[in-house]
Amino acid sequence: MARTHFSGPVYSANGFIGALTVPAGSFNTANAQTGITAGTTQTQAGATALTGQINNISTVTTAGDGVRLPTSVAGRIVWIINPTANSVQVYGASTDTINAVATGTGVAQAAGKTAAYVCAVAGAWYRLLSA
Numbered sequence: 104m105a106r107t108h109f110s111g112p113v114y115s116a117n118g119f120i121g122a123l124t125v126p127a128g129s130f131n132t133a134n135a136q137t138g139i140t141a142g143t144t145q146t147q148a149g150a151t152a153l154t155g156q157i158n159n160i161s162t163v164t165t166a167g168d169g170v171r172l173p174t175s176v177a178g179r180i181v182w183i184i185n186p187t188a189n190s191v192q193v194y195g196a197s198t199d200t201i202n203a204v205a206t207g208t209g210v211a212q213a214a215g216k217t218a219a220y221v222c223a224v225a226g227a228w229y230r231l232l233s234a
Contacts, residue, residue, distance in 0.1 A: 133157050133182075141168035147194040147207050157182045163189040169209060175199045175222040184217045193220070193230075201228045 136155030140162040143149070150169035160170065160183065169192040172181055185191050190213045195206035201220065204210055210230060212218055217233040 135159070137161065139170065140164075141170050141191050143168050145169060145192065147171060147209065150192070150194045150209075152196075153181060153183070156180070157184070159184045160187060160191055163187040163191045163214075166190045167192050167211075169194055172196055172199065172201075172220055172228060175225050175228055177222055177225050179222045181220045182217065183212060183220065185212050185214060188214050190214055193218075195228055199226055199228060202230055203227070 133156040134154075135157040136153065137159045139151060139153070139158055139160045141160060141164070142151045143164055145165075145167045146169070150171040152171050153173060158170070158181065163185065166189040168189070170183065171194045173179070174196045183191075183193060190211045192209045193201065193212050194209035195201050197206065199206050201210045212232070219231045220228045221231065222228050
């Protein structure tokens with residue numbers, strides 16, 4: 104059987120599967136989204152869908168306005184930065200939970216906090232929250 108060799112990162116439908124070589128003196132970058140306005144319905148259905156790996160929220164008009172994580176995939180990490188003056192409600196996609204909290208409820212991320220949402224098992228997000 105012939106072998107195939109790859110010289111760069113290899114991606115599959117489930118994400119990164121190969122080694123990534125970053126040149127000395129440079130940094131690996133992630134997809135960052137800015138200018139995000141949290142949905143004002145204060146529901147999972149009306150929450151703004153996040154599309155970046157790093158998400159910097161710019162507007163939370165009222166405490167409890169929401170954003171929605173992408174579908175959980177084992178190994179996925181999504182960062183949410185909330186530099187606004189109001190708490191944002193973070194929901195999972197579909198039936199995904201966050202720290203075992205039902206997705207329809209979501210979790211509050213206080214003003215001025217940054218959090219990493221980590222998925223080890225599909226269907227479940229776990230949050231690491233800044234001090």
